[in-house]
Amino acid sequence: MSSLDVRQQPAGISTRFAVLLAVACGIAVANIYYAQPLLEEIGHDLGVAQADLGLVTTVTQVGYFLGLILIVPLGDLVNRRMLIPIGSVITAAALLATAAAPTAVTFFIASGVVGLATVVQQVIIAYSAVLSSPESRGRVLGIVTSGVVIGILLARTIAGLLSDALGWRSVFVVSAVLMLGVALVLGLKLPPERPDRPQVSYRRLVTSVFTLTVRERVFRVRSLITLFMFAGFGALWGSMALPLSGPPWHMSTSTVGLFGLVGAAGAFGAARAGALADRGRAQLVSGVTLVLFTVSWLPIAWLPQTLIPLLVGIVVIDFAGQAIHVTNQHLIVGLDPNASSRLIGSNMVYYSVGFGGGAVAATFTFSAWGWAAVCVLGAGFSALALLVWAVDRISPAAKAFP
Incomplete structure (x- = not known):
């Protein structure tokens, strides 16, 4: 891949506009997490058996995974100014269908479309990278992706509160209205x-996750870090409700959702990582935050005996995770900003596999061996991400291409 020349460099976007894009991304990404704290209510209303409740989130995640491969790379081929609003409207329509679903089958189909269309937020992130100047790209990505993390963390809280007040269907109605607002504003x-951006075939776009992994060292290393880091995230957020809802705490769905607020507090500060990456300190940020990400499992392991260390661990793991994610995307997009959609979409395929796999593995581990084993699993995933970074740093290729 080749970088843009000086004449083609974008002038950049304002912090205010970056915040607007962050809000849009947060609203969009929350759609694939709303159902997680509502499984019991949805299952009871639609007649889904206890053993099949996992399909509610699985179908959405599968749709999201397919969207990362089939839709996000389209941003490098078609006009993103049209793709983003259209994708937002389709998401809104699918959310309304989810809210009105009379049967489980209808709900599952609508949820799959929600996941597929929600990848519009990754198209927004890729476009923010294109619009940014090289000197401020890390800062802008830090702001925009902070919106993603906050949206993920707050989705469970909002879903729990709305469901308790107005029923689970209201969650998807409110989200549909918000997505229509995103479509209108953006x-x-x-x-x-830009009229002069390079054109590539759709076939090349949808196979880019494979070609990039094979050909680009930076993409390969950063995507492996993404895979293992988000497996750690998935292990935490995919199973934390289990010990909190059991003895001795017996927390309700809405109370468990409030823990997302703690994680969001950590995500705010991590936007600084993008600015540091702009100054050439991406590798330093990576090393320090990967260590923090791994160590954070020590206080998290105090659950279920006490909650204070858990709160500290959540702040640290989300702060570190956001910083690593921003740094990863800064380095990956730097390969070629013209190809930002396929680069970010392909990288997020690793995210999707990691987060989903971590959540499934943690749920199984908890049922078999308890919370301590989940923490060992999560720390193991985190240590693997740190190991990938460390091995890359000492390799001969790192000296030639830092």
């Missing part, structure tokens, strides 16, 4: 595409 505010 349809008016997004700047036009």
Whole structure:
């Protein structure tokens, strides 16, 4: 891949506009996490057996995974100023269908479409990288991806509160209205595409996750870090409700959802990582935050005996995770900003596999061996991410291409 030359460099976007994109991303990404704290209510209403409740989130995640491969790379081929609003409207329609679903089958189909269309937030992130100047790209990505993390963390809290007050269907109705707002605002505010951007075939776009992994060292290393880091995230957020809802705490769905607020507090500060990456300190940020990410499992392991260390661990793991994610995307997009959609979409395939796999593995581990074993699993995933970074740093290729 080749970088843009000086004449083609974008002028950059304002912090205010980056915050707007962050809000849009947060609203969009929350759609694939709303159902997680609502499984019992949805299952009871639609007649889904206890053993099949996992399908509620699995179908959405499968749709999201397919969207990362089939839709996000389209941003490098078609006009993103049209793709983003259209994707937002389709998401809103699928959310309304989810809210109105009379049967489990209808709900599952609508949820799959929600996951597929929600990848519009990754198209927004890729476009923010294109619009940013090289000197501020890390800062902008830090702001925009902070919106993603906050949206993920707050989704469970919002879903729990709305469901307790108005029923589970209200969650998807409110989200549909928000997505229509995103479509309207971004349809008016997004700047036009550059007319001179390179064109590639759709076939090349959808196979880019494989070609990039084979050909690009930076992409390969950073995507493996993404895989293992988000497996750690999945292990935490995919199973934490189990010990909290059991003895001695017996917390309700909405109370468990409030723990997302703690993680969001850690995500705010991590936006600083993008600015440090702009100054050439991406590797330093990676090393320090990967260590923090791994060590954070020590206080998390105090659950279920006490909650204070858990709160500290959540802040640290989300702060570190956000910093690593921003740094990963900064380095990956730097390979070629013209190819930002396929680069980010392909990288997020690793995220999807890691987060989903970590959540499934942690749920099984908890049922078999308890919370301590989940923490060993999560720390193991985190240590693997740190190991990938460390091995890359001492390799001969790192000296030639830092």
